[in-house]
Amino acid sequence: MPTKLIIAIVQDEDASRLIAELMNEGFSATKLATTGGFLRSGNTTLLVGVSEERFSVCLGIIEKICKSRRQVASSPVVMGGPSDHYMNYPIEVTVGSATVFVLSVEQFIKY
Numbered sequence: 842m843p844t845k846l847i848i849a850i851v852q853d854e855d856a857s858r859l860i861a862e863l864m865n866e867g868f869s870a871t872k873l874a875t876t877g878g879f880l881r882s883g884n885t886t887l888l889v890g891v892s893e894e895r896f897s898v899c900l901g902i903i904e905k906i907c908k909s910r911r912q913v914a915s916s917p918v919v920m921g922g923p924s925d926h927y928m929n930y931p932i933e934v935t936v937g938s939a940t941v942f943v944l945s946v947e948q949f950i951k952y
């Protein structure tokens with residue numbers, strides 16, 4: 842019975858391996874195709890309902906599989922002057938291995 846909901850935002854490159862490992866270990870997961878607000882590029886959000894006892898196993902798998910990477914993003918800069926001119930310039934950011942939210946499950950119902 843899931844008592845916690847793990848919402849894990851991971852990089853697309855890690856998503857397939859992560860799902861495969863979670864399935865191997867008997868977890869159920871839902872994969873959502875999502876977009877990061879800052880880079881505006883695709884990432885993957887997984888919803889995983891887990892029991893109290895299996896919670897740390899799931900977190901351990903996420904930590905083991907997901908890797909942080911450097912990515913180049915294009916950031917708009919406002920130029921000076923009377924007109925509203927924008928110029929894009931590349932910036933490098935480190936995208937974390939996984940951003941994880943943990944929520945308590947109030948009810949779990951399957952019809």
Ligand code: 2BA
Nearest residue numbers: 850876877878879880881882884934935936937938939940
């Ligand atoms: P993005 O929003 O595309 O962000 C990608 C990376 O860009 C971030 O990696 C961070 O290194 C950098 N970044 C994000 N916002 C920034 C800002 N305002 N100024 C400068 N750099 C910024 P992570 O922090 O590892 O985040 C990876 C992805 O996880 C994010 O993709 C977003 O989809 C999600 N995320 C991270 N924190 C979140 C939060 N508090 N709420 C919801 N989603 C979050």
